[in-house]
Amino acid sequence: MAASMGNNSDNLRGVKHIILVLSGKGGVGKSTVTTQISLSLVSLGYKVGILDVDLCGPSIPKMLNVDGKDIHQCPQGWLPVYADNNQRLSIMSIGFLLHNKDDAVVWRGPKKNAMIKQFLCDVHWDELDYLVIDTPPGTSDEHISIVENIRQYNPDGAVLVTTPQGVSVNDVRREVTFCKKTKIPVIGIVENMSGFVCPTCQECTNIFSKGGGEALAKQMEVPYLGSIPLDPLLTKSMEDGATDVRPQAVDVIVQKITSYCNSSLESTMDTT
Numbered sequence: 486m487a488a489s490m491g492n493n494s495d496n497l498r499g500v501k502h503i504i505l506v507l508s509g510k511g512g513v514g515k516s517t518v519t520t521q522i523s524l525s526l527v528s529l530g531y532k533v534g535i536l537d538v539d540l541c542g543p544s545i546p547k548m549l550n551v552d553g554k555d556i557h558q559c560p561q562g563w564l565p566v567y568a569d570n571n572q573r574l575s576i577m578s579i580g581f582l583l584h585n586k587d588d589a590v591v592w593r594g595p596k597k598n599a600m601i602k603q604f605l606c607d608v609h610w611d612e613l614d615y616l617v618i619d620t621p622p623g624t625s626d627e628h629i630s631i632v633e634n635i636r637q638y639n640p641d642g643a644v645l646v647t648t649p650q651g652v653s654v655n656d657v658r659r660e661v662t663f664c665k666k667t668k669i670p671v672i673g674i675v676e677n678m679s680g681f682v683c684p685t686c687q688e689c690t691n692i693f694s695k696g697g698g699e700a701l702a703k704q705m706e707v708p709y710l711g712s713i714p715l716d717p718l719l720t721k722s723m724e725d726g727a728t729d730v731r732p733q734a735v736d737v738i739v740q741k742i743t744s745y746c747n748s749s750l751e752s753t754m755d756t757t
């Protein structure tokens with residue numbers, strides 16, 4: 486891991502909006518949704534940063550084809566890696582800092598929490614419209630650490646990712662409770678892997694019962710942002726680090742996220 490440095494608490498000051506991406510369990514597509522949301526924001530002209538704090542499974546660098554890049558330091562902290570030629574998408578991942586990909590898996594809680602704190606404070610993002618934070622699965626001490634370290638920057642809220650299966654939906658229920666307890670607003674729920682897109686004819690077939698995320702959103706009185714189907718072309722593009730396949734549903738979800746964030750910014754300005 487890179488040399489440690491002092492906490493530069495001003496590094497998030499130039500970030501207009503902070504969004505957390507949470508999921509109740511692993512493998513439901515949290516990193517995919519983080520990446521897709523970010524690419525959609527960039528396509529709208531925003532300057533976006535992705536902070537990959539998934540200590541045990543940092544997958545963002547591979548998905549954006551910047552795996553193995555070296556991290557450089559400046560007086561204010563670590564410099565993120567650009568994932569596009571126009572320098573509108575910058576990435577910082579715990580994966581860049583680990584010599585051995587299995588290191589973080591064996592860390593105890595306090596070491597993980599210290600790492601998260603340093604990671605949130607010591608990355609020099611400069612000016613960003615959106616910082617999208619990919620968190621570890623579940624609701625653990627690590628999540629509390631993340632929330633504690635960003636609270637002073639008024640994060641806009643959390644996007645909760647679920648899949649249509651009942652067990653995943655139950656996990657999201659816990660995430661909603663976590664957000665309520667930690668006073669992080671829920672921007673909304675995304676149902677991922679909702680139906681399967683046939684690679685031959687592009688027909689979408691529902692394998693699991695559809696609509697669990699929407700029903701849960703209604704029940705928990707939080708917004709429903711939309712569903713993203715399981716698309717083998719998307720799996721392949723994520724594996725190859727390509728950024729050319731973005732389901733249409735993502736842009737619709739991002740429209741809802743940006744209008745939520747703009748209205749939360751307006752209401753903050755009204756009260757200041």
Ligand SMILES: Nc1ncnc2c1ncn2[C@@H]1O[C@H](COP(=O)(O)OP(=O)(O)OP(=O)(O)O)[C@@H](O)[C@H]1O
Pocket residue numbers: 508510511512513514515516517518539542544622677678713714715716717719720721723724
């Ligand atoms: N809508 C989708 N269509 C096709 N493939 C998808 C979709 N969502 C996720 N995947 C694939 O499923 C796998 C798991 O996704 P991802 O890594 O985003 O999950 P995760 O919840 O972040 O997992 P982890 O808990 O390990 O961080 C990846 O191979 C990804 O490409």
Ligand code: SF4
Pocket residue numbers: 683684685686687688
């Ligand atoms: S959706 Fe159509 S093209 Fe795809 S596998 Fe089924 S029948 Fe074949």
